[in-house]
Amino acid sequence: MSEFLQSTGAGLHSPAWLFLLVLALVPLMVRGHAAFPYPSVSRLPEDELSVWIERLWRWAGSLAIATLAIAMSGPYWGEQRLEKVGRGAHVMIVLDRSASMNDSFADTAKSDSESKMAAARRVLQSFVSQSREDLLGMVTFSTSPILVAPLGGDREAVLAALRATEAGGMGFTAVARGLGMALDYFEGRPVTGARAILLVSDGGAHLDVKTQDLLREMFHRQGASLYWVYLRSANGASLKDAPEDENRDAFPEYQLHEYFQSLGVNYHVYEAESPQAVEEALADISRLKNQPVKYYEAAARQDLSWVFYLIALLCAATLFALHLTEVKKWRAV
Amino acid sequence: MTSFTPQEFYYRLHWRARGAQPGAHATRTPGSGADFAGHVPFMDNPDPRRLDLRASLRVIPRRYVVRSFYERGAIVVYALLDTSTSMRFAGNAEKKRLLADIAAAIAWSATRSGDAFSLVACDDVVRQDLFSPPSARRGLAQEVHKKILATDIGNNVGAQALPYATEQLRPSRSLIFLISDFHLDEELLTRTLSSFSAHDVVPVVLWDSSEYKDLPNWGWARVRDMEGGGDRSLFLRRSLTQQIQQQYLQRKDDLKVLCRKFGARAPFFVEDEFDAGLLTRHLLEAG
Structure with missing residues (x-):
């Protein structure tokens, strides 16, 4: 892998930002999100679609943070000295x-x-x-x-x-x-x-x-x-x-x-x-x-951070869309 | 609060109580009631007013017989409350308020018909602070109402003590209103019902309409179990709300079957509002 990276000239502009990747674990582990209290969830059916939406929500949050961290560290590729x-x-x-x-x-x-x-x-x-x-x-x-x-x-x-x-x-x-x-x-x-x-x-x-x-x-x-x-x-x-x-x-x-x-x-x-x-x-x-x-x-290197910013944007858009579909009041409208 | 009058309902037993207290229910105690028990020789019950000449002519060897009657007696009516955390739920109605209303109505109705009332509440332990021993004193219903409203339902407690509440009860057969949301696991529910099978149990099921009927039509909701049973993600839509309603209907049937199995009366379902008239009808029909 590293040889491949070496050969394609991939690298990071400021790798210190990668420490923020730790924050990507937060959406996966957090349990304190807002939820409606319910007397007994065992009475509720386990719905496949809902479970996947929950997973999507967690992974989109995690991915958004991770890609932002990567984008901030400035990835590029293609810097190479061509002989x-x-x-x-x-x-x-x-x-x-x-x-x-x-x-x-x-x-x-x-x-x-x-x-x-x-x-x-x-x-x-x-x-x-x-x-x-x-x-x-x-x-x-x-x-x-x-x-x-x-x-x-x-x-x-x-x-x-x-x-x-x-x-x-x-x-x-x-x-x-x-x-x-x-x-x-x-x-x-x-x-x-x-x-x-x-x-x-x-x-x-x-x-x-x-x-x-x-x-x-x-x-x-x-x-x-x-x-x-x-x-x-x-x-x-x-x-x-x-x-x-x-x-x-x-x-x-x-x-x-x-x-x-x-x-x-x-x-x-x-x-x-x-x-x-x-x-x-x-x-x-x-x-x-x-x-x-x-x-x-020297072949000009290509900045790849826009790709990560784009992914982060898409994830954030997904999160926002999920937020819009969220039930605000536990009532039949 | 002094002017508060709980709702009154009427109940009847389909069994003969044992008790010395005079009251409204049929007992096994012979006495001067109006329930005909049988003919006894005059010398066993030497009351010339009860002398039955027609029956005396019919018996061989010929002798005087008198009619004997059963005494009408009083029983103890228990309100057994489930005060697990899920009873803190407040949807379209507050379950704690319903608990107080129903318990007060039971106390009121019991004392009005001459029976003693006792309150037992359980979460993971039997709540001694809510316990009130059998009594028929006046003002008991208001006192119970106030006491339940003032109490705190603990955080993250179940209803593990329900089977042990029978230790707080008198051994003689009593009428017990088991008031709970019945969101108990099967094993606990079975143990509870079997431990009370010596008594006449009326399960009162408190379900809020927002638990299964009055659901949001569409949208993503996450719900959290009040007793620490975890989270659940629900993408509410027509099929899922129908599924939830279906599960509750199924649960209703299951509860009826389970109660019949353990000799309890058919459960009475309270949704959002307690109506004593409906409870009267339920009790008289079932009895």
Whole structure:
């Protein structure tokens, strides 16, 4: 029984009121109720219906008191923490559309050099069409972020947005605003899967301290992980080797990388120097984000006291009805 | 209270009393009454006024015979009251008041016809405070009436002493009015009637009309036994009230049979009001 109660999450809000249950014995035991004196009840017939009415009267009184006591103790059921496993991830793709994305990769060994944008687009398209259970959204940014597709199951919109990037990039790299916009789309949604921000960018940008704090706070609130696919340009710096102290400012990518590392959220960087590297990076990412996410959801408990109040009300109504049928005067009317 | 006059009824015995007191009833005592007893030789009863010449000519050997007569004598009339708690019942009439009225009427009627009256009351013990020894003095009826009205009927007492009330009675056959509601269990009633079977018992049954006739038509009522017999729930309706009336009618018949079995007279049922005329008719018819 108790296991059953445990599993259904039944419980009492304030069990102290249950002491009033003792009072439920009173109607069963009381003998001092008003009655007409009669010289000899043995002369009267024992009537089945009357006996049952007497029993009904006693039990209705008892039940009314008992249910009131239970109702006052506030029974509920259904409070349980549901363990849910989220399979699909929520991925916001943050795609850099700055002018530098039109350049080719750092690895110039290949003659048919594909532009970084084209490579990213191709790989992202296959990524989008492969991800079955995910919710996807996309934000592109150059000088300012543009919402392309809000977080949702609509892959066609994302694919269309990716195709639209064929128009070529322009402007600067406003990473912070793009990330901020992407993170905004997680706001107020249930965490039913891993949240990931997939930043595809070929360069860094300098973030001031205020923006850094704001972004950090947003990352923490949304609990999103960050994957940065760094498409290294031909003249771009690698993130692997730290630059000299005096020319740190010349490498905003490395500063961004350091900042991301200091975020305190799940952060991975993939430095891609060729289209193949981008594919590998995305394959890696899709594997990572597909790890099932366990999360607990508290199901709202249901207050059951109204049931007991209802029973008590019915019992009281029965008592009142019996009271109305009671003979007030021992006389033929 | 001095001006109170109880109702008077008339009773007659169908047996010859034994008693020396002159009174109105036929006795076995030979004497100067008007009840012809037989012819006796003149020398046994030398009263020339009773000389029966016709009978003297008829007897062989021829001698004078005289008529002899029985004396008319008085008896003691007892009112035996059941003062168990159920007699406190007051429905359409107060049973205690009825007790007082009937006892006073008996006392009045008895003393008016020259008999002595005695009051015995019983609950679980014989009530000595209500006992009044046989007497024919004037004012006895009023005194008895007052005494019964002033008495308290005890709480939660039965009538277990009724069979033992015979110890308070004179051994000679007397007329006893047993006044009770007869809500006694069978065993007690049987013992009571058998202990009084040497006497001439007139059961007077006090039933209130609200006990069985004047019931509420419909509704739920709970009744409590006055002598601690528990509660009973009654959902009164037509069938149940009919059933109750039926049980009381059945009880009436049972009582008649039981009284006949123990040599008592047919019970006289008083409902709400005591009418001495009805009692007279009942007694004369039965006698």
